[in-house]
Amino acid sequence: MIRVAIVGATGYTGAELLRLLLSHPEVEVTHLAAHGRAGMRLSEALPSLSGLLDLPLEPFDAARVAEAADVAFCGLPHGASAPAVSALLEAGLKVLDLSADFRLRDPAVYEAWYGAHPHTELCARSVYGLPELHREAIAAARLIAVPGCYPTSAILCLAPLLANRLIEPKSIVIDSKSGVSGAGRTPSPTTHLPETAEGIRAYKVAGTHRHTPEIEQELSSVAGEPITVTFTPHLAPMTRGILTTAYATPRAEALGGLADGACQDLARSFFSGSPSVRVLDPGRLPDTLFVRGSNFAHLAYAVDRRASRILAFAAIDNLVKGAAGQAVQCLNLMFGLPEGTGLGGAPMFP
Amino acid sequence: MIRVAIVGATGYTGAELLRLLLSHPEVEVTHLAAHGRAGMRLSEALPSLSGLLDLPLEPFDAARVAEAADVAFCGLPHGASAPAVSALLEAGLKVLDLSADFRLRDPAVYEAWYGAHPHTELCARSVYGLPELHREAIAAARLIAVPGCYPTSAILCLAPLLANRLIEPKSIVIDSKSGVSGAGRTPSPTTHLPETAEGIRAYKVAGTHRHTPEIEQELSSVAGEPITVTFTPHLAPMTRGILTTAYATPRAEALGGLADGACQDLARSFFSGSPSVRVLDPGRLPDTLFVRGSNFAHLAYAVDRRASRILAFAAIDNLVKGAAGQAVQCLNLMFGLPEGTGLGGAPMFP
């Protein structure tokens, strides 16, 4: 059994990691660290786990973690995460970091979006934890930077189009809609039910959301040329899920010869061997409802021949394929397990 | 007092017309026709109106309507509406039609999207009921085609950009998110709460939604050249509201000289004299929550200089500014009243 610690166990990502790992056949959760809730009983912090796990919530101490576990998931906020990750690595652990601290390969890009990086020396050692693109590197790494929820959805649906040179790299518009759990567990005016439950709004628009450089880094890498996107996040009145609707102009030579279903075929080929990705049949469109609680990404494509545009769609659960599930997927690869181990649970419908 | 009839009184548009007209100082509701619910008491069909109005729900009969009223709102489905409208006009009434039957000026376009038009002779006599663009023609008309909810949001936020030649006419992407009441009062799998409340999805994508030609007709007219758009409607898990996020590429000459707040200034100028439009200050973005229950449209703009794109946003209540309120706004113009009469009520927050 792989002995696993969770640092930041009582936020939403921590809670979801616990839900997934308690059903994982090769894992034993052996240590929980929680910042604000250290000392509290787990069932008080997470009543959904009453009677399912009896571990104390401890303050963070890398040495303590290293005694108890082989690998740590680190679910701290960006900035706070890097020092903890550094300490955990030094203590000999493998680390899956769910913050933004090690997602950007170029420290200068990190600095431009987040401020000075506290551990630039680790940036080169981290692998971007999107198994569908970096399966082999993940298997060999000791530090995984688990991708953000928006980037996971955007990269997955656009990568096959760019890899096959179907679309103009300057033409990409990404319009994403997220459930409120993406904002985390700390209450704020923008998550207060009366001001959130019956409205929808964009936020951090026009190239100001910090997931933008992460999307561009990965799409540029797939395309083999630099890509700048317009990315617009929206807050939708629901708890879980991200739906991304992406728009791009087909390359001049592509649209004419594009048979119906061609995008779907290319995407299926691109994701063959990827157990978490489902490419829907032509004519079908994804709904976040149908992936909720699961590690599946549902992708779809449509061609607007009138306006000469290709549409790509992705639906994921932001807390699973967009965070905790993807982290477990990486864990499996790091420990030589089949990628989907413990992640095959059906979505919760309705 | 203007004597008003509502044909289709117990659907959502009819219900909302009743709510607005019962508070309108110059209107008396004198006749209600309801198809499926004829014979039912109004308070059974609409318990929210218990004790507020005591009129029978009658089957539709144009002569009966003409006896009772000076003007009729017609809230029937497209196809069913045209014959009723024709009969009402012949009976001497002014008509505000909330269906799609008279929105498209070119009958060939109607036919391509909806099938054969039953009363092409009336198409030329109807005026597209968007007061912000057609104020004077509405005042002079006997037949108003009240715009669709999606087009109202999209046209309002894009018109100032096109009128001022800021954006490339071929570059427009319109990504709209609607509440479920836009689907009407008839239950269906896509409005069933357990399959709608916690998911978001696109539908009728890639140039297949029938509001597309209506958007293109009006934007082309504003731009002075033919415009084809990519329009993607989404169903969001809430009752009311439409948020439109529109994307366009600035004309080569426009972006460089575009000062911060320039789009806002142009929009304010474009909508001066339009009491239902509010252009938000630079840095602010609309939320459907903040227009709910009101006839206000909140507009906003942002410039993505990294990716060279202009973003336009609009939030409306689909049942008010997107239907019933807009119809009342037209009624006011048709009867020489100030455009905002009876429509100044504050949004319901929260």
Next chain:
Amino acid sequence: MIRVAIVGATGYTGAELLRLLLSHPEVEVTHLAAHGRAGMRLSEALPSLSGLLDLPLEPFDAARVAEAADVAFCGLPHGASAPAVSALLEAGLKVLDLSADFRLRDPAVYEAWYGAHPHTELCARSVYGLPELHREAIAAARLIAVPGCYPTSAILCLAPLLANRLIEPKSIVIDSKSGVSGAGRTPSPTTHLPETAEGIRAYKVAGTHRHTPEIEQELSSVAGEPITVTFTPHLAPMTRGILTTAYATPRAEALGGLADGACQDLARSFFSGSPSVRVLDPGRLPDTLFVRGSNFAHLAYAVDRRASRILAFAAIDNLVKGAAGQAVQCLNLMFGLPEGTGLGGAPMFP
């Protein structure tokens, strides 16, 4: 015109007062005081009011209020309200207090539930602002204690049964379900959408919720004997509305002779002359949806002959008939206006 000030203008009750008063034909809002948001522009604090009112948000100063207004609504938290109310009264204003500070006639009861009362001398001068029970006293008063939202619903549906001696006074169980806006505008874990939108729960049960003594005070007064109730509040996953389901055992002599519809008849008689109360026909039950945004209370009754129990139901909008609307109803009485002035707007459906 009555010149009105709102102290605590940017909480939910303040916002709702503004929505109602801006449509009130005999009122002018002349002054706004806001504690935490003083200095902010009104449209920033309440974007729903963009363009509808242009008043500064001032810090509280009773003398300033008295210059600007004839009467003040005071929407501060209990404890903080009493000193402000005292200052406003001394400055010569009439006051409608929306806190709990003056609702309990017996200061000893206040102290038992809330702690020491800072202005006991005012308790005797305040009138409990439920117009359906205290219409005449309200008209003559200078200080109104506007009832809590739960008590309004419970008292209205139970009063006719007690006044007519139909039920055993010791047998009353009140099970209430409230929308989240009842918790106010300050975010907390229990109002955080991801932990609130898809769950329902009881809180402050078994005689611990502070609305209990208020309910008992008024029901005892109607019954003419002391009444102790079991009151259980629940938080339901919606923004607005309270549904109260109350249970009582019929007096031995009552059940046998109780014709179908008898409770409805008695309630209609009890509330004759009360424009805000609607007693639904036998067989119909209230839904908070059908009173949303309005000052109406929908009441219903049912008799469970198998189990020998009478059920009473009430649905109100907690922010309107449960707070702001009820306060305006009292204002109308205090200034000699018809009780329903400015309050006849239809509920917002759907």
Next chain:
Amino acid sequence: MIRVAIVGATGYTGAELLRLLLSHPEVEVTHLAAHGRAGMRLSEALPSLSGLLDLPLEPFDAARVAEAADVAFCGLPHGASAPAVSALLEAGLKVLDLSADFRLRDPAVYEAWYGAHPHTELCARSVYGLPELHREAIAAARLIAVPGCYPTSAILCLAPLLANRLIEPKSIVIDSKSGVSGAGRTPSPTTHLPETAEGIRAYKVAGTHRHTPEIEQELSSVAGEPITVTFTPHLAPMTRGILTTAYATPRAEALGGLADGACQDLARSFFSGSPSVRVLDPGRLPDTLFVRGSNFAHLAYAVDRRASRILAFAAIDNLVKGAAGQAVQCLNLMFGLPEGTGLGGAPMFP
């Protein structure tokens, strides 16, 4: 492996059975029958299962079921279920029936609430499938009548109080709040999102809901005397979950000596050996959010000494512990497996 068929596979109970059984270590789903959706592909009927199971949806044929499976779950509506169950039993299968057809031991009671029973001969052979009360009989039975969702919640929280003679048997009031999925997958006006998402209402009140006799049958059996209850179901604006708040008067001798926490202690003792029941600590109250997606029932108790009343609370997921999960729990018992096999998954939070 136990070979399992699901008859009525595409309703909500069927969908939930599939989700649970696909993760069950001792079960193989070998046959799916679906009435209205026979012939459709499973991933069309249930897009959440895309790629997870590849079985055809067949019309119902007992002989075909018997070839493919050892045991059948039958999720048909009451009335339609009895003939199918009869045929399945004759074909040699064990049957878990999720309808109401075999829940009432006395055919006369069935007839009074549902009409004539089509297979009275089977009533005596069925066992009421609440493992916490009938564990041994379930293990020995060939026909299980899986309880209704409301009765599961009400019986579980009240049984310990009655078994210990703490409460007056005539004093029980059961106020239950259910999510909308309890109404099934067929759209109707009462499940239409715009008329359901922001309102709460009671329905089938005062002894008219068909779950009443089921509750009374089981509680009478526990109490050893006939019990009549007042049961009030409510529809709450959420997808899943039932919260039951039950009220009863303590027996004269009970209240005085009732130590704090005594009810919790008695309930823990009553449910020792029941892996699906969690009795919360004194002072804690259940929330449907914290059992969502799981087979756990969270129970709580409170004593209102002021009003001399005991309160019992239960939260379950209506589709799991209230239907599919409970059925799997029974299956485990019927096949000699530990009762919780395949049911230990943590609730989905948030």
